Amino acid sequence: MRQSIFSIETNENIAKDVYRMTLSGDTSDITAPGQFVNIQLDGFYLRRPISVCDWGDGKLTLIYKILGRGTQAMSRYSAGAKLDILTGLGNGFDVEKAGNNPVLAGGGVGVPPMYGLAKRLRAMGKNVTVVMGFASKEDVFYEEELAALGCTVRVATVDGSYGTKGFVTDLMDSAYSYSYACGPIPMLKAVYDKLDCSGEYSFEERMGCGFGACMGCSCKTKYGSLRICKDGPVLEKEIIVW
Amino acid sequence: MVNTTIHLAGLTLDNPIIPASGTFGYGREFAELYDIRCLGSFSIKGTTKDPRFGNPTPRIAECPNGMINAVGLQNPGIEKVISEELPNIQKIFGKPVVANIGGFSLEEYVYCAEKMDACDNVGILEVNISCPNVHGGGMGFGTTAESAASVTEAVKKVTTKPVFVKLTPNVTDIVSIAKAVEAAGADGISMINTLVGMRIDLKRKKPVIANTTGGFSGPAILPVALAQVYRVYDAVQIPIIGMGGISSAEDVIEMMLAGAAAVQIGAANLVNPYICRDIVAALPEVMQKYGITNLEECTGGAHR
Numbered sequence: 447m448r449q450s451i452f453s454i455e456t457n458e459n460i461a462k463d464v465y466r467m468t469l470s471g472d473t474s475d476i477t478a479p480g481q482f483v484n485i486q487l488d489g490f491y492l493r494r495p496i497s498v499c500d501w502g503d504g505k506l507t508l509i510y511k512i513l514g515r516g517t518q519a520m521s522r523y524s525a526g527a528k529l530d531i532l533t534g535l536g537n538g539f540d541v542e543k544a545g546n547n548p549v550l551a552g553g554g555v556g557v558p559p560m561y562g563l564a565k566r567l568r569a570m571g572k573n574v575t576v577v578m579g580f581a582s583k584e585d586v587f588y589e590e591e592l593a594a595l596g597c598t599v600r601v602a603t604v605d606g607s608y609g610t611k612g613f614v615t616d617l618m619d620s621a622y623s624y625s626y627a628c629g630p631i632p633m634l635k636a637v638y639d640k641l642d643c644s645g646e647y648s649f650e651e652r653m654g655c656g657f658g659a660c661m662g663c664s665c666k667t668k669y670g671s672l673r674i675c676k677d678g679p680v681l682e683k684e685i686i687v688w
Numbered sequence: 689m690v691n692t693t694i695h696l697a698g699l700t701l702d703n704p705i706i707p708a709s710g711t712f713g714y715g716r717e718f719a720e721l722y723d724i725r726c727l728g729s730f731s732i733k734g735t736t737k738d739p740r741f742g743n744p745t746p747r748i749a750e751c752p753n754g755m756i757n758a759v760g761l762q763n764p765g766i767e768k769v770i771s772e773e774l775p776n777i778q779k780i781f782g783k784p785v786v787a788n789i790g791g792f793s794l795e796e797y798v799y800c801a802e803k804m805d806a807c808d809n810v811g812i813l814e815v816n817i818s819c820p821n822v823h824g825g826g827m828g829f830g831t832t833a834e835s836a837a838s839v840t841e842a843v844k845k846v847t848t849k850p851v852f853v854k855l856t857p858n859v860t861d862i863v864s865i866a867k868a869v870e871a872a873g874a875d876g877i878s879m880i881n882t883l884v885g886m887r888i889d890l891k892r893k894k895p896v897i898a899n900t901t902g903g904f905s906g907p908a909i910l911p912v913a914l915a916q917v918y919r920v921y922d923a924v925q926i927p928i929i930g931m932g933g934i935s936s937a938e939d940v941i942e943m944m945l946a947g948a949a950a951v952q953i954g955a956a957n958l959v960n961p962y963i964c965r966d967i968v969a970a971l972p973e974v975m976q977k978y979g980i981t982n983l984e985e986c987t988g989g990a991h992r
Contacts, residue, residue, distance in 0.1 A: 447721065449962065486959070491906055492750045493959060516750075532961070652746040652896075654757060655958035658717045660710065661733070661762045662748040664741065671741050671762070676717070 447534045447657055448475040452506060454527045457520075461587040463512040464555065465521050466499070469529065473501045478538025479562035480628070480648055480680050483508070484656035486530040490516050493532065495656050495675070497628070497648075499558035500565060506533075509558035509587070535656050536679050539563050539646050545623025547573040550597075551614045551637050553629025554580060557588055559648060561595075563626055568595045576600070577617040579633060583608035615640045625683070635688055645683045649674055690975045691982045692968075694728060696927055696950050697850035697875045699784060699811050701728035704940065704983065705968050708931050708954035709734050709788035709814065709854075710759065714773040718957075719780040722965045731786035731878075731952060732773065734816050735804075737796045739765035743821060749887040749896040754906025754933070755955055756885050758899040760821045761790050766803050774807050784811025788854070790819055791829075791839075798842050805847035813849045815839060818856030818881035820903045830856045830881075833868035840872035850875035852929060857916055858884050866920040877920060878929040878952065880913045906955040907933045914946045921947025921988055937967050937974040944986040 452471030460466045476483075476498060483506070484493040494516045500507040512518050523529070539559070544567055552560040557578050567574050574597040580586045582605050593599045600617040601609030610616055614629070615636045625645030627637045634647050651674040654662035658676030665674055667685040672678060692703040707718070709731040718724050742762030749756040763769065766789075777785055787810040789800035797815060804810050817830035817839050829835045840853050853869040855862055857880040866877055882903025887896040895901070913932025921928060930948025934940055935956040943951050956963045971983070980986060 447961075449960075490750065491753055491955075491959065492748075492755055652748045654748045654755065655711075655961070657961060659713050659961070660748075660757065660958050661713075661742065661759045662757060663745060664747075664759075664762055665745070666741065 447532055448472060449530065449532050452529050452531050454523055454525055454529065456525060457523055460509070462584040464585070464587055465510055465512070467508045467510070467520070467523070469506045469508070470504055471506060471531065473504055473506050473533060475534025476501045477534060479541070479566055480538035480559045481534060481536045482656070482679065484532040484535055485520070487516055487519050489519065492654065493656060494520065495535070495653050497559045498562055500562045509555065511555045532656060536675060537677065539626055539648070539680050541566050541570065543624055543644070543646070544570070544572050547575065547622055548624040548626060549618060549622040549641070550574060550576045551625065551627040551629065551633070552576065552578045553614060553633040554585065556629030556633070556648070559628050560626065561588055561592060564592055564595050564597050568597065574598070575622065577614040578602070579604070579614040579629065580608070581605065638683060638686065646680045647683060647686060648679045649681060650679060690972045690980065691984070692971055692975070694950050694984055697812065697852070699850070701950060703728045703968055703971060704944065704950035705964055706730055706786060706929065706950055706952045707957055707964050708952035709786070709816070711954045711957040714769070715777050715780055718961060721961055724781055725783065726965055726968050728950060729783060729786055729811060730781070731788050731814055732769070732777070733763050734761050734788045734790045734819065735763050735766050735769045735800060736761055736790050737766055737799050739763065739768070744898040746896060746898055747902070749902065751885065751887065751904060751906065751908065753908040754904055755958070756887060756897060756902035756904050757882070758821045758897045758902030760899065761819055766800050770803060770807060774809055778809045784809055786812045786814045786852070788814040788816055790816045790822070792822070794839060794842050797839050798846055801843040802846045805849055810849055812852055813843065813847055814852045814854055814878050815843055816854045816881070818854050820856065820858060820882055820884050820901070821899060827856050827858065830865065831859050833864050836865050837868040837872035840869045840874045844873040852876040852878045854878040854881055856881045857912060862916050863919050863923045866924050870924045870926050874926060876927045876929065877924065878931065879920065880916050880932045883909055883912065905933065907935050909933045910939060914943060917943065917948055918946040918990065921991065935963065937970040940967060940971065941974065941978065941980070941986055944983070945988070945990040947988045947991065949987050
């Protein structure tokens, strides 16, 4: 973990209430896709945990959705503004487990960490399928960016206004070597039930500190309690208790 | 040169900075970040007889200048704390710690106190009779003078370590409870625990915290803590470890002027993991700024 100051380069609206922020700063403590950062915002006491979309060479990309007053304030920051950020938080996904044809399932703002993961899996020469679920057409983002990495990309919307009508599980058709998933709990559970292969699932919870000190985000697993922020947010499929 | 050394119930601390229970775990996470031996001491995560998962999540809510937690005394149980955490604390910290214990019955407090009494690197026993997040115990013992005194007396019988009783501000008259624990033999008082608070989610129209209410802490409660410490200092002879919203070296001195012999820093650790190290480093300069050469002499200064 590292506490450092990042400088905002861009902060733009890419879908309904969804923003992409790119920053420059020290990314050396980020070691795996699926990790998160914890951001101090002016006027808010607790930091905001946001998953890492992509990183490298002193550049950090975050995609976040306006869900409350903190993310609302975050969307109003302009290029050049400085942010105090804790980086390198959480365990992240293990790319070594992917096998040859992994499937990556992202729901809503569960999609961003899948981009950083897909990029690294493609660099390893994996045959990557990405299935993404959104509520409606106006919520869809990153379809082209993921396709540009060379992934097979499929999109579902709950209302059928874009792509397949339904859920990410309706987009899965073949046997996969491994699964990675990030999204709302019902989506994670549906993916868990649908697929026979092993996998890693990323969870979220309201956090106090984000680095394992306060026990605010504990969850029960088959092997005792774990902290979502420090031992997670990525849990192996085999240990999950729903 | 300024002197930050503090004498507290027979112990000598390099400085009065003590991370508060529940915000510093058993030291592991922070020892990865900085050399925690710079701290005066630290108070370990509240430990109970049996392992506890704690309350359902969400356990955390944000507030203006503060936060609410309803962790509910999650801890691995005293056996594991004594066999694994205290030896590790000896390695990473090497100084006496404040062992915070909780319970759901008089017997449990006594059980934990007896076990902790046998541990060399426990410097102070901090008896938590003020946790607002557990039912059938915790704060129940801290809300009347009689029950607070009975826990104090029972614990004192089984330990020779200095016993600090941690008091809740969620009472009509904290002074009467402070006097009762002093009369029952307490060596000191830790105050204040969190204030009962809640937030409601407008989208769900339900409490944010799964346990409905939680303990409110952070800079917003500093004035409440100062006022309560100020009043208790006037009423008792035993030392007070003051806490509640402290986030800077200036806050430390303010709390000591109100009557604290040492201070604990809680919520601030969660927002800035380096805050205690930074406060220790800032103390000499801030002391000089206010013409203080011997920090210990600040205690109760606002009463003179």
